[in-house]
Amino acid sequence: MAPHQLRHLAGHLLTPLLMCAGMALAYLGAFHHPEPNHLKVAVVGETAQVKVLAQTMKDTAGDRLEVITLADRDAAVARLRDRDLAGAYVPDARQPELLVAKANSDTTAMAVQAVFGRITTEQNVPLRTTDITTLPAGDPTGQGIFFLLVALSIGSYGSVAAIGAAGAGSSMTIRVLCGLVTSLLVSIIGIVTAGPVFGVVDHDYAQIWAMGWLYSAGILLIGIGAHTFLKRWTTLTMMVLFVMLNFTTSGGIYRPELQNGFFGTLHSFWNGAGFVEGARSLLYFDGAAGFGGRIASLALWFAAGLALVAIAGLTEHRRAVANAPAEHGRHAAESAPESESTPSEAAEEEMEEAVGV
CATH class of the missing domain: 3.40.50 (Rossmann fold)
Incomplete structure (x- = not known):
């Protein structure tokens, strides 16, 4: 195998290796030794x-x-x-x-x-x-909400890659609309499987569905906006934010009182904790115990996603305006007679095509 092929292969292997290291550090750091902490x-x-x-x-x-x-x-x-x-x-x-x-x-x-x-x-x-609480028959341990979170998260951040790849030539508005529709579908799949199929959720279906949609939409908007700046590193970034740091701080397996201070601090405002703790408060504690704060955290993550796609859309527009003169010159050169192209111009055109690919 040629050296440039090895470098190409190593570049593609870097992302999964970083994912492996990140998952090991996050999950083992959060779960390997649970003990009381305040x-x-x-x-x-x-x-x-x-x-x-x-x-x-x-x-x-x-x-x-x-x-x-x-x-x-x-x-x-x-x-x-x-x-x-x-x-x-x-x-x-x-x-x-x-x-x-x-x-x-x-x-x-x-x-x-x-x-x-x-x-x-x-x-x-x-x-x-x-x-003192009563859990549904379909969720005797009370951990079903966490696994619903996992399903919503994977459906959301996985869809970011699909929208980024298939919708690369579309406007930001179209990609955002696709993201919102996708989050609607993800939330419907989540509430149907957690509700009628497995009985993890046995009441307040509409509220849990709405929370699932808000959670999913926030992730999709953040991912769509981030893709403008991060490109191939978007998937890794999404995994760090919404898997490595998200699942470990959600409180679905261990709450902060059984984790170290780092994960406990993130639990106070991360969106996964917002969904899990908000759903628990609604389903098992009559909407008391901080339910409003958890909904507010989901809304803030959604608002952050809206802000990010707005910034990304503006950035893409500016890039398009800046590249317009170069594209005009390129098309003019391509339309000129072949005999008028100098070797240097042909080389520049070839370089531009290579960079574009």
Whole structure:
């Protein structure tokens, strides 16, 4: 194989190798060692023993736990429904109770069970766990929303490459319209499979569909706009934004209280977290617990996509205007008699054609 062929092959292999490295760093960095990180729990009661237990847990766990005390069980349930707690421990001499909200995060509930399970094991008493939420029959772990996110994301960022390749000669307006129609189709596929087909979503179908469309449209608009500037690197960029950083910070597998600070910070505003946490709030917590903020984050990502395609459209227009004189001169040279073309002019034309290809 000739050296230039090897360089050409290496250039094409660079993208998948970078994808491999990025996926390994993102997924292993986010998921390889989940442990509590400011996991907020409560001990219920006002006795001296309760306060001693809470303080002992604080001193022992350090930054791993945030331990508070609450007056009664009703207050603990209310805080769990507000998604402000990971779990609440209700002491009892014979059988203490642990309150969790598995719909908020099944893995977080398991982490809380492990924390208080060690305490009851030392006391040699059984621990009764009560889930205050009700999950649909089609999604007993509450992780189906995350897999819906995966489907919406792949359908969205995968379509960016198709629109960029097949619609390269079309105007920005046409490509944006194609993107919006595609996001509509992606969101319909998502709600149909998550709803009637598998029962992951068993109510509020219209709202979940609308959130899916807003999420998908934001990704498509960002991708269509980015393609003007990034060209062949658009796919890699989309994977970094909407797979590597998106899935790992969405809270679908582990929420921030089981991840390091980097992923936890991105969770507060990334669009995948906006969809997952917004859907959880709507489906399992009656639209409370930050639902409006999550919708706002999806709307802001959509607005960023609109701004990017507007900038890209303006850039393409300016490029077209700047290239117009050169194209006019090229066509004039091609229409001139062959005998009038000098060797240098022919060489320049050949170079222009090569660059155009």
